[in-house]
Amino acid sequence: MNLKTIGLLLLLCCTQWLHAESGYELWLRYQPVGEGALCEAYRLKNRKVMFPGETESLVAARQELQAGLKGLLGVAFAEAAALEDNVLVVGTPQSVSSFKKQLFYDEINGLSDEGYLIQSCKMEGKKVTVIAARTDIGVLYGVFHYLRLMQTNQPLDKLTITENPKLKYRVLNHWDNLNGTIERGYAGYSIWNWERLPSYKEQRYTDYARANASIGINGAVLNNVNAQAKSLRTDWLVKASGLADVFRPYGIKVYLTAKFSAPKEIGGLKTANPKDPQVRQWWKDKVKEIYSLIPDFGGFLVKANSEGQPGPQDYGCSHADGANMLAEALEPYGGVVFWRAFVYQNERHVDRVINGYNEFKPLDGEFGKNVFVQPKNGPIDFQPREPFHPLFGGMPGTPLSLEFQITQENLGHAGHLVYLGTLFEETLQSDTYENGKGSTVSKVLQNYQKTHGISAIAGVPNIGTDLNWTGHLFGQANWYAFGRLAWNPDMSSVQIAEDWARMTFSNEENVLSPVLKIMLMSRETYVDYTMPLGLNHIMNYDTHNGPESWHDDPVWTAFDYHKITKDSIGVDRTVDGTGATRQYHSPVCEKFDDIKKCPPEYLLWFHRVPWTYEMASGKTLWDELVGHYYKGVNEVRLMQAIWSGLKGKIDDERFNHVASLLKYQEREAIWWRDGCLLFFQEYSGLPIPANLEQPRHSLKYYQTIPFPHDWKGLYE
């Protein structure tokens, strides 16, 4: 091969490269570490690999390791016939029987079902690196961790890593409809191709499973909580089994939503009453059938008596009655029930914020041992900022699963760059004071593992058919952050952002630093230009994007959420108001209750405040509000400026994608700012200071322009 030919081949290499930057490969890009000392050190440590075993999960782990080493280091996988220095040894005591003679054997035995260790140590006198676990899936997780060390340029010597997941069920709740649309999905359509399942399995299914396994997600509810009974019909179960077959090697269990009326709709029964023996038997038979098709089926997710879904209350029974019937059917097979605490009947309440607690708190302790009650992170509905849901810390007798929303229903859909790691962390690190200081939501979730032997967390993903999976490239970071926090809810969102940015873009400081700056400011920026100071639920009624603080109809009026008058804005949820503060333990209750102590980010959530109220800053509420809205827009412009500095430092394709969306985001930020402030001004009568860029349109304009997204055509 002459140099010319080599040059040409290298040129080809680059061509291919540039073609591949659609974002499809997520954070598993395995780009070359780059020639130099670090790469040489990595190559040395991976000169040979001893990785026996032919189970599905071990094969998957080995393939991943092979792909990773090839991509990162450009080395082929050399199998070690015997131990020698610098061999990488991977397996379980079953697949690598010599593990049983090692010092770390006890440690392996101390791991949980999904835990692993990665150690630099000696075996038979040779210096080796070991990735070991009790189970095959632990090995797979260990391999992903090991690859991540190199993806993020961490040293491979002196490794002493031991990892066990802190929550047991780490589940994605897909809101995918059986016709392929996704409720609140903004990245295309469902990746499940039901027509050709189970026989034809798309590559995307495997890549989905790889991505999830790499961050420790171990369950997927395939279909929407606004359920169709037919998902439980035999032909649909057979289809679901095809996905289960793809996911199994990656440690991911399949779950389905259970429509409470299924015994009537597809079972031919006259009732779905949970007290009816025939109904109970129907569910038992159905569950038996499911396990015959999907032996490791995870269980059911249920939305009952909420937003039009049927439920046990239709028969005068409680949520516990309903959940326990399903739990009883699943229990012999090890399945669980996730019973949502988001119960909202599309009607006006005294205060929607207090409903979930009032409905479920009295049922504490009445649920079966394999039931999770699942509140959302906050008491309303996935707003850009909410205080933590008071059920966390309020249900010691019932394991709670926390539901986050990864898809950006109320955070700009897939058009706005909003890193949610900070939002997730904010909730998880909120202190409930259930058992005194330090009883964070995270600890509450983890504590159920001790008190009830189970623990869980759920996320509604942003995954769809877009080439890059999530629509906005930075949406990938939210999927990623959810997974990492599900594994360890005490992780820092900054650390997670950094890992993601390193794997997605580069380990170069001049790329990493601006990317992180943008990510870490992005959520507060979104809050600033949409719903600052505790405002909430003032978005467009249909699309949940864009301002519609003026929406006012009998079912849903934004006025319930801001209660604007010419004097004041905000909802009095103190003990003198709706009493929402009373649902929190002391001293959280008192902090939220006292307008002087209440954190400004929750001010209008808990308090009704005069426009002229003097804030801690010395400014009036009105001026402070104006300030936030303007700051939000300015910060989007700052994000644009920071991003523009990356031109030429990353590939053009991804650079242009994000740059273009940041422009889109700026336009929408202005829309929010001007629409909201003009509306508020109608009441406050106060000016937008003249030194600020003035709204270009009238309030009427904002009230009449069409919302840009006809959401799946459902609201026409």
Add this chain to the structure above:
Amino acid sequence: MNLKTIGLLLLLCCTQWLHAESGYELWLRYQPVGEGALCEAYRLKNRKVMFPGETESLVAARQELQAGLKGLLGVAFAEAAALEDNVLVVGTPQSVSSFKKQLFYDEINGLSDEGYLIQSCKMEGKKVTVIAARTDIGVLYGVFHYLRLMQTNQPLDKLTITENPKLKYRVLNHWDNLNGTIERGYAGYSIWNWERLPSYKEQRYTDYARANASIGINGAVLNNVNAQAKSLRTDWLVKASGLADVFRPYGIKVYLTAKFSAPKEIGGLKTANPKDPQVRQWWKDKVKEIYSLIPDFGGFLVKANSEGQPGPQDYGCSHADGANMLAEALEPYGGVVFWRAFVYQNERHVDRVINGYNEFKPLDGEFGKNVFVQPKNGPIDFQPREPFHPLFGGMPGTPLSLEFQITQENLGHAGHLVYLGTLFEETLQSDTYENGKGSTVSKVLQNYQKTHGISAIAGVPNIGTDLNWTGHLFGQANWYAFGRLAWNPDMSSVQIAEDWARMTFSNEENVLSPVLKIMLMSRETYVDYTMPLGLNHIMNYDTHNGPESWHDDPVWTAFDYHKITKDSIGVDRTVDGTGATRQYHSPVCEKFDDIKKCPPEYLLWFHRVPWTYEMASGKTLWDELVGHYYKGVNEVRLMQAIWSGLKGKIDDERFNHVASLLKYQEREAIWWRDGCLLFFQEYSGLPIPANLEQPRHSLKYYQTIPFPHDWKGLYE
């Protein structure tokens, strides 16, 4: 750079390579020609390039040439400062003014608006290759042709290519709904992301435009013929303008469907009567608005008074009245109307086959000069085989556009490998005898260019959000074949298949030959296992896939299409029957009319035939029918066997994809065969010969199993 490093980089190169085989790059893969004499010869011819010009289309063409040369030959684009031997010169007389002094200048001037020439010739005494056109878009087409020569390993010396498209309007009719679903789309969902248009433009839009330009498609109707009026609302027009901006450099015009009731639905008028002056003015104003946003808007596609769509007949007016109103509005701007001849009111007719002709033939000559009437290729509805529509050859006074269906609504969706080039060619080469022998459908279409100055063809594409665009990798070949035939309707489908296979897979004979064998047998195979001997419309009512010859309800009964009894099967459409044969010119009429002369593939289409009728083969009709069904299944197995020989010769990813779908296809072929034959047997009472593999299930089983595809959830 030492050899080790080089080796590693090459390895990386290969890694990337293997990652890229999702099918996303279609036939524009620009894979290396491979070292050797051919590659050296290509490199010599492309040593330097002279390609000035900064218009959008020239820039797009140059980028394509750069990407192509880099991929195919591994050479960077070296610009020639002056003419020398072996320079490639590309442009128009405007961009390369020295073209005006060349011998071929006259030839350039003789080209049509979209034509080009590619010549090996001398300029200023230097041996050069020239790609030249009168227009920028001609240059782009020429560049794609030139790249194709190398992609298919053709020589580059002594080139004397002159190409002009034989039809003027070559249009895709997307059936994409505004909510992102696609009617009869089996490759995911719409690639138009309406929410984020016009501001955010996905990479897919550009790649879509590149692919279409590479095969000469110059128009795209963005939305479904089952239309929503809101597509004409200002906000939606603005969105459409975003796509038009992406497509413009690639010579693709945007069209929209026009819902006839739009003046009422979005215009606030009380009527949509085409005789009403306000209505006529509304359309004129609307068209004016459209052209203000999309200056090169193509025009409207209309489905009127068909399957529930509104139309002029609602007001006692004719199709011509309706079409002419729109045509009048579009005429000042150069826009055209495609008015569909598929008018079918979801009700039972004496014979649906004769309706279209009967409805439109009397209107011949009454349409405005910028109106196309657009029949489907056959008189029913995109069946696996139909005789050509008798309007072709029957409407000398009205330009017809022919509508093919590329998406496989009745040909196994995206699950079955069916190359449609042969179907398209069969229709196009059918002789109508309008002006004596040789008046093929292709010639009829081309002839309108002479008689009316316009000509057109349309295809309903199979494009969606699947990673490979079309769901089945071989579905790409159908998109490709439509484009090539639109440019030149007299091309051979074999030649097109070969071009596609070379570009998609390989120029190696041991790959090419089996791929072509499969493609060229595939359509007849599909006909054999579903609807042989002229049978039609016996598929499942809802999904249009799978057998349902037993479907029988007041609106649609399969019995209208097969008229089965214990004695006979087939529909008498002779002059003694419904008279469909009379709609064809002599001698086609007589050939179809005479059971002895009627081609066997149309036998049951035109004739009612006793089970015991002796066919030319000497076998009875029953035995012949059984033979076809069994042959169909056997040939799917043969396709599997041929494909399995490609293992290791092509990448695993695409190999496995197709292998898996061929298994799926085999299962469905058996389903068709057994379902149909068991049903027919209920009437004929004749046996399936014992030496044949017997049906594994009862007819009742086939009549009660659910159809595998709940089509977009519309039929629940």
